[in-house]
Amino acid sequence: MVRSSMHEPAGDDKKQAGSSMHGPAAPSSPSGFKRRVRCRGEPPGTRVVSPTMDDGFAWRKYGEKTINHHSYPRFYFCCTYRDEHGCGAKKRVQQAHGKHALGTTHVLSFASPAGGLVESVEGSLEELVTLLWS
DNA sequence: CGTATTTGACCACT
């Protein structure tokens, strides 16, 4: 969750170093590194709402985790242009109760079309879109 | 060929 001291992006340093160390750099000798291939074909009907909704930006899913504390999994998205535009837009989508169908989307930070920078926004996708276009 | 997407594992904090 949000670390008390994770306000500074500099924290990425340690993370990057750590990953590098684990060294997937040596694919030839993975100490048990087995990447299971995925079947890019989820059964139709299971999908209630498309997290990749068109909010004006391209979102790329970079992770998924199931929270035991909650009843549904959480999806992590980040702006596809993160590399080129430095638009450090990050989106966290938590699937709310099936009754509401629409999960809650928390935006960590994203560049506003107006040129402003928004951070730590939380609300439904609908609200976020409205805010973006505000 | 490039991009988007998926899954597993590790890490840091509490």
Add this chain to the structure above:
DNA sequence: AGTGGTCAAATACG
């Protein structure tokens, strides 16, 4: 000890 969050690599599709 457990949780949550991110990265890296591999694959599939256009």
